[in-house]
Amino acid sequence: MIELRNLTKSYPTPHGRKYVFKDLNFTLPSGSGVGLIGRNGAGKSTLLNLLAGLDSPDRGEVVTNERISWPVGLGSGFQGSLSARDNVRFVCRVFGATGAEKREKIEYVERFAEIGNYFDLPMRTYSPGMRSRVAFGMSMAFDFDYYLIDEVMAVGDPIFRKKAGAVFREKLAGAGVILVSHNHKDIKDLCSTVVFIHNGHASVYDDVDEGLAAFQELLKATQP
Amino acid sequence: MKRSSWQIQKAVVFALILRELKTRFGNRLVGLFWVLFEPMANIATMLVLRVIVRQRTVGVMIDTAVYLVVAAIPFFIFRNIWFRMMSAVDANAGLFGYRQVKPADAMAARTIMEVVMYTMIFVAFMLIFAWLDYRWLADKPLEYLGVVSVFIIWGIGAGLMSAVAVKKFPAINTFLQLTSFPLYITSGVLIPITTFPPLVIQILLWNPLLHLVELARWAFFPTYHPLMGVNLEYPLVVGLTLLFLGVSLFFVNRQRVLLRS
Numbered sequence: 001m002i003e004l005r006n007l008t009k010s011y012p013t014p015h016g017r018k019y020v021f022k023d024l025n026f027t028l029p030s031g032s033g034v035g036l037i038g039r040n041g042a043g044k045s046t047l048l049n050l051l052a053g054l055d056s057p058d059r060g061e062v063v064t065n066e067r068i069s070w071p072v073g074l075g076s077g078f079q080g081s082l083s084a085r086d087n088v089r090f091v092c093r094v095f096g097a098t099g100a101e102k103r104e105k106i107e108y109v110e111r112f113a114e115i116g117n118y119f120d121l122p123m124r125t126y127s128p129g130m131r132s133r134v135a136f137g138m139s140m141a142f143d144f145d146y147y148l149i150d151e152v153m154a155v156g157d158p159i160f161r162k163k164a165g166a167v168f169r170e171k172l173a174g175a176g177v178i179l180v181s182h183n184h185k186d187i188k189d190l191c192s193t194v195v196f197i198h199n200g201h202a203s204v205y206d207d208v209d210e211g212l213a214a215f216q217e218l219l220k221a222t223q224p
Numbered sequence: 225m226k227r228s229s230w231q232i233q234k235a236v237v238f239a240l241i242l243r244e245l246k247t248r249f250g251n252r253l254v255g256l257f258w259v260l261f262e263p264m265a266n267i268a269t270m271l272v273l274r275v276i277v278r279q280r281t282v283g284v285m286i287d288t289a290v291y292l293v294v295a296a297i298p299f300f301i302f303r304n305i306w307f308r309m310m311s312a313v314d315a316n317a318g319l320f321g322y323r324q325v326k327p328a329d330a331m332a333a334r335t336i337m338e339v340v341m342y343t344m345i346f347v348a349f350m351l352i353f354a355w356l357d358y359r360w361l362a363d364k365p366l367e368y369l370g371v372v373s374v375f376i377i378w379g380i381g382a383g384l385m386s387a388v389a390v391k392k393f394p395a396i397n398t399f400l401q402l403t404s405f406p407l408y409i410t411s412g413v414l415i416p417i418t419t420f421p422p423l424v425i426q427i428l429l430w431n432p433l434l435h436l437v438e439l440a441r442w443a444f445f446p447t448y449h450p451l452m453g454v455n456l457e458y459p460l461v462v463g464l465t466l467l468f469l470g471v472s473l474f475f476v477n478r479q480r481v482l483l484r485s
Contacts, residue, residue: 011483053323056479068323076318081247093239094324096227 002028002051002068002146006060009046020046021200023060030066030145033172033191035208036180037215042197044180045150051178052148066145066176073149075135080124084113084134087123091138105141112137112167114160133160140167146176184212236324240316240333260345262300267292270414285447287358293349294362294444295413295437301342302375302382302433303404308334309383310390310400313481320482327481328474331387335380359445368443374436374456374463381466384474391481411437417451425451432459 007024010017020043028034036044049055050062052070078087088109092102110119113133118126123134139147147168177190187194187208194211196203198218205211227235249255270292309331316330353360362368390397409415411433417425428434429451436459438450474481 052321054321055482070322074321077321078318079243079247082243086243086246090239090243091322093242094236094322096231096235 001030001064002066003063004060005063007050007057007062008059009043009050009055009057019200021197021202024202026195026202026204028176028178028193028195031174031176032193033176034178035187035191035194035211036178036197037182037187037194037211038197039218043200044197047195047197047202048148048150048178048180051146067143068146069139069142069144069148071148071150072139073132073135074139075131078123078131078135081122083120084109084115084118084123084126085120087134088138088141091142095142097142108141109134109137112140129157129160136164140164140171143171144175146178147171149177149179149181151180151182187212232324233329236326236329237333237336240319240325240330241337244333244337259341260348267296285359286445287353290353290358290360290444291441292414293346293353294368295440297342297346297349298372298375298440299408299411299413299433299437301338301372302379303408304338304342305335305376305379306382306386307401307404308338309380310386310397312383313387313391317482327387327478331383335376335383338379339376362444363446364443368440371436371440371443371456374460377463377467378433378436378459381463381468381470384470385466387481388473388477391477391483407431407433410434413437429453432462435459 004024004026008019008022010019012018024047036047038044046055048071050057051068053062053068054070077091078084079090082090085106088106089102092098092105097105113119113130115126115130115133118130119134123131126134172190179187179190181187191208192206194205194208196205196211196214203211203214205214248259267289271289312330312334313327316325316327319325319330320327350360386396386400390400410428410431412428417428417434417438420428434451435454435456438454439456439459441448442450442454
């Protein structure tokens, strides 16, 4: 269960303080799929960052006992001059996986990424596809109660995509997902709850279709 | 299994140190060579200059090489902690995507690394001095360590403050880097301040780091007489003030330093 209590977040801008949302209150059930929808700039990614603990709110808090992942496929943490092995090692240490557990995770990523010898070469020599293979593999190597996904779902070639999809679905059998996406098909596939963010307010819909319909209506209303 | 905050922080700082070691030195010994080479080159240059002016010793029983090293190394520790903390957030920007990793961890890792590295360089120099039959042990070791810790306090205080300042006004970066050399000279690390006219000495004594440099030599040599007016209170109080301001500023801005400028 993830509970948001009076969550308020703002950013200072040259035009004054801009509130992304004020006093957000809602609860997400355990092990469920949650889709965050809204227009660009509505605050979906900000909310995801708050859930990921990468940003802190002005007021209020995110109360949870669950293990929440970093945004799946995050590749910004890679050091170009280090090999994928060293980069995975770093994350293992950060997450407290040592000894046999660490070896096992490194092996898992190596097998998952399927990039052969490149696994021991500096990451700056990788193609973008290879980087994202390693990044995705790393997300899958650790067990979380909630996986956070910001838009990017499809990485790599079709074969890899198929495999990644299968592994991910397997993970989701025992875990929840919080997904930011403009792809309504993904949301219908993975989510049982939809949070619609608009003008600093969030409405929670337990019926996905209902939530998506509300979003469609808004889009229609704002179109000329 | 849930880890305590302390366990997490320990793991993160350790991971950052290993990562930085690998990045800086990697499989190439060249990286390690440069780290050792910089202070050595500095000291060697000064030694050559001194031999040319036939001034092998600075005072009674004080060899120039030792005289330079015992002050230069604490000063380098201060300067490096300062600048490496200043750039710590940008250099590790990508890593803050993992919730366990916070800017303060990156700074702690860098501080620990600088202290450990320069301790090793110091020990290396002392071994060389012992071999050459120079003075290699501090006369007052505890006092010497105390002075070095004040240098470290200065480094951390200045580092925290500059890290915040640079985020707000990026232009400061170049300016601060430029102050490093004049500070080095006016702190009396290379040139003994005693040779200057009294008025200049009076002005230079406003620099708290000069006090620390003098105190480091006083603690190392039994026969060294520091400049008139040198005391510990002045650099210590200014250093602690810097540290206090640095910690407060950084705490208030801990979220803001992460924003892209």
